[in-house]
Amino acid sequence: xxIKAAKxxxxxxxxxxxxxKVTWPSKEETVRLxxxxxxxxxxxxxxxxxxxxxLAYGLEFxxxxx
Numbered sequence: 001x002x003i004k005a006a007k008x009x010x011x012x013x014x015x016x017x018x019x020x021k022v023t024w025p026s027k028e029e030t031v032r033l034x035x036x037x038x039x040x041x042x043x044x045x046x047x048x049x050x051x052x053x054x055l056a057y058g059l060e061f062x063x064x065x066x
Contacts, residue, residue, distance in 0.1 A: 025033070
């Protein structure tokens with residue numbers, strides 16, 4: 001049991017050491033990139049919605065041709 005505790009303590013120590021080496025983005029950069037992700041997601045969602053609407057309309061049109 002003592003070996004597991006020593007390993008987990010070492011793991012936590014190593015993890016903290018690695019996180020100190022990370023270059024964290026600034027608040028402005030985080031906000032800017034978040035806006036870009038949301039905008040691209042909305043554009044792609046709109047595009048997929050249009051394609052879905054057109055395909056549903058086309059399928060409905062084709063099934064009522066009888």
